Amino acid sequence: MTWGIIGTWRMVHDGLVAAxxxxxxxxxVGDAIEECVKAVEDYPYYKSVGYGGLPNEEGILEMDAAFxxxxxxxxxxxxxxxxxxxxxxxxRALSKQKFNSFRVGEGATxxxxxxxxxxxxxxxERARRTxxxxxxxxxxxxxxxxxxxxxxxxxxLDLSGSMAVATSSSGLFMKKAGRVxxxxxxxxxxxxxxxxxxxxxxxxxxxxxxxCLSYEIVRLMGEGLSPQAAADKAVYGFHHKLRKRYGKAGAxxxxxxNLKGExxxxxxxxxxxxxxxxxxxPAIYFAKMGxxxxxxxxxITEEWLAAYxxxxxxxxx
Amino acid sequence: MTWGIIGTWRMVHDGLVAAxxxxxxxxxVGDAIEECVKAVEDYPYYKSVGYGGLPNEEGILEMDAAFxxxxxxxxxxxxxxxxxxxxxxxxRALSKQKFNSFRVGEGATxxxxxxxxxxxxxxxERARRTxxxxxxxxxxxxxxxxxxxxxxxxxxLDLSGSMAVATSSSGLFMKKAGRVxxxxxxxxxxxxxxxxxxxxxxxxxxxxxxxCLSYEIVRLMGEGLSPQAAADKAVYGFHHKLRKRYGKAGAxxxxxxNLKGExxxxxxxxxxxxxxxxxxxPAIYFAKMGxxxxxxxxxITEEWLAAYxxxxxxxxx
Numbered sequence: 001m002t003w004g005i006i007g008t009w010r011m012v013h014d015g016l017v018a019a020x021x022x023x024x025x026x027x028x029v030g031d032a033i034e035e036c037v038k039a040v041e042d043y044p045y046y047k048s049v050g051y052g053g054l055p056n057e058e059g060i061l062e063m064d065a066a067f068x069x070x071x072x073x074x075x076x077x078x079x080x081x082x083x084x085x086x087x088x089x090x091x092r093a094l095s096k097q098k099f100n101s102f103r104v105g106e107g108a109t110x111x112x113x114x115x116x117x118x119x120x121x122x123x124x125e126r127a128r129r130t131x132x133x134x135x136x137x138x139x140x141x142x143x144x145x146x147x148x149x150x151x152x153x154x155x156x157l158d159l160s161g162s163m164a165v166a167t168s169s170s171g172l173f174m175k176k177a178g179r180v181x182x183x184x185x186x187x188x189x190x191x192x193x194x195x196x197x198x199x200x201x202x203x204x205x206x207x208x209x210x211x212c213l214s215y216e217i218v219r220l221m222g223e224g225l226s227p228q229a230a231a232d233k234a235v236y237g238f239h240h241k242l243r244k245r246y247g248k249a250g251a252x253x254x255x256x257x258n259l260k261g262e263x264x265x266x267x268x269x270x271x272x273x274x275x276x277x278x279x280x281x282p283a284i285y286f287a288k289m290g291x292x293x294x295x296x297x298x299x300i301t302e303e304w305l306a307a308y309x310x311x312x313x314x315x316x317x
Numbered sequence: 318m319t320w321g322i323i324g325t326w327r328m329v330h331d332g333l334v335a336a337x338x339x340x341x342x343x344x345x346v347g348d349a350i351e352e353c354v355k356a357v358e359d360y361p362y363y364k365s366v367g368y369g370g371l372p373n374e375e376g377i378l379e380m381d382a383a384f385x386x387x388x389x390x391x392x393x394x395x396x397x398x399x400x401x402x403x404x405x406x407x408x409r410a411l412s413k414q415k416f417n418s419f420r421v422g423e424g425a426t427x428x429x430x431x432x433x434x435x436x437x438x439x440x441x442e443r444a445r446r447t448x449x450x451x452x453x454x455x456x457x458x459x460x461x462x463x464x465x466x467x468x469x470x471x472x473x474l475d476l477s478g479s480m481a482v483a484t485s486s487s488g489l490f491m492k493k494a495g496r497v498x499x500x501x502x503x504x505x506x507x508x509x510x511x512x513x514x515x516x517x518x519x520x521x522x523x524x525x526x527x528x529c530l531s532y533e534i535v536r537l538m539g540e541g542l543s544p545q546a547a548a549d550k551a552v553y554g555f556h557h558k559l560r561k562r563y564g565k566a567g568a569x570x571x572x573x574x575n576l577k578g579e580x581x582x583x584x585x586x587x588x589x590x591x592x593x594x595x596x597x598x599p600a601i602y603f604a605k606m607g608x609x610x611x612x613x614x615x616x617i618t619e620e621w622l623a624a625y626x627x628x629x630x631x632x633x634x
Binding site: 056062071072073074075079080097098099100101104105106107108110111146172175177178179180181185186187188191205206209210211212216219242245246247 | 397
């Protein structure tokens with residue numbers, strides 16, 4: 001038996017390092033990926049997930065999250081939840097319910113309160129100020145207001161052979177109230193089957209839900225494709241199809257892992273991710289679309305990491 | 318070129334008769350299926366869709382709906398919307414938006430008002446009384462309160478070769494506030510590709526989203542399976558898988574149609590549907606699970622129809 005964990009974006013890395021230790025120590029995959037996502041939700045400088053996330057156009061931070069157990073197919077999800085410190089934990093608790101396991105808006109927030117989850121104002125001063133400035137900019141320059149949709153998605157495999165996936169996102173910055181992307185939607189934002197593997201997505205939710213790519217990647221792995229071949233086939237195939245049929249394809253990036261801890265990534269934008277398994281320590285990689293529907297993957301450079309660190313903390317105004 | 322339309326449950330029939338005329342007269346599929354679903358939403362005696370739908374445990378009628386265009390993959394959806402007279406029309410309007418095309422809770426209701434859709438109290442006196450009685454029953458007998466989740470789902474094909482699908486539901490009777498099922502979720506509640514065909518689901522949303530069956534049926538039709546073979550394979554395959562892995566499988570019924578107007582149905586409960594195409598006038602059928610993962614389909618009897626008519630209108634108390 002082996003273990004593995006992969007997550008979207010550079011922001012997932014610190015949580016992933018801690019979660020990979022849990023998996024090595026024979027901890028359960030659900031606990032490991034929940035801890036991993038919570039670390040991203042809790043960090044105030046990640047502006048698209050949890051605390052510090054950027055709000056909707058009304059200045060309200062609405063969040064989406066999901067959890068899926070690959071042994072039982074149990075799914076829990078929340079969409080448009082407010083005030084919950086850790087939406088992923090709320091989603092995981094919901095996954096244990098036979099009925100009412102996906103809850104949205106006020107009903108989701110009510111559940112979190114009633115179930116005793118920590119709640120509070122999740123809007124940081126930095127996020128509020130970013131929103132204010134963006135409102136001004138949009139007004140002045142008649143800009144398209146939408147920007148930023150970096151969901152954290154994590155797939156894990158534990159030493160008992162169980163797999164699970166979790167996602168968390170504050171969605172599109174400046175979204176309309178109640179807008180929901182792919183992150184809490186089964187098949188689009190995530191899917192996992194412990195007898196095959198799991199996949200999760202980040203990018204423009206409106207376009208991701210047109211393709212059900214997480215489900216499709218898991219299915220292709222089930223047909224015997226390697227994770228990388230499955231990701232390439234599903235993602236670039238749909239990228240071309242969407243350009244032909246819809247005229248354009250929004251940004252999307254998918255990661256996947258199979259039950260051996262092997263992984264794959266495909267993306268139509270510049271994308272970072274972090275991954276670890278029995279044979280490789282946690283490391284951050286950079287991915288982009290290559291030629292002939294393949295993906296170019298390289299280790300991240302020290303320069304890139306330093307610039308990232310500076311960028312996420314740079315003063316607002 | 319040919320046309321066709323298929324919809325879930327006996328309740329869809331009258332709207333489907335009108336919509337099939339529209340398709341025969343070379344009207345666009347989006348208009349035809351929207352009219353079909355609106356007819357179900359408007360009829361006060363259908364207790365799981367639109368006006369007359371049964372409320373959540375707090376007595377609030379929260380509704381879910383979606384619309385997908387099979388030419389462009391455009392999707393619009395609402396979940397947990399209140400007051401909207403025709404959720405399907407709100408969903409269709411959202412499908413035209415590049416961003417913010419899936420909206421939930423208060424944000425969905427806000428959109429409907431702002432976009433000028435007719436709004437009002439959708440709770441009928443009959444639905445309120447049914448809810449009141451159920452509350453008493455549940456309290457007295459310590460019953461499982463959940464019951465009834467008959468989504469209307471319609472797939473259409475027009476003479477220009479375009480396909481579309483729409484769904485509308487008030488969800489599980491007595492659901493928790495903000496609970497959302499599969500109806501507004503791409504891949505689970507519906508999927509359509511005009512170059513292949515479409516599929517839509519009704520049943521226990523919590524379980525349907527574990528399987529992404531609408532997407533899977535369309536995919537199988539794309540591999541060359543007949544609609545009936547695709548429905549049987551996806552539905553019974555997942556029914557068995559879910560019983561093995563989750564311990565049980567909730568009720569689910571799927572219908573599908575391909576780009577030739579041929580159709581298929583599979584279900585693990587007693588299920589009615591209505592269908593019409595160039596070679597067959599609109600008719601209601603009864604379906605149930607047969608032996609060896611096949612579906613038994615029979616025309617509905619006059620006796621069944623008379624009993625149904627009586628049942629939906631029987632006095633409350």
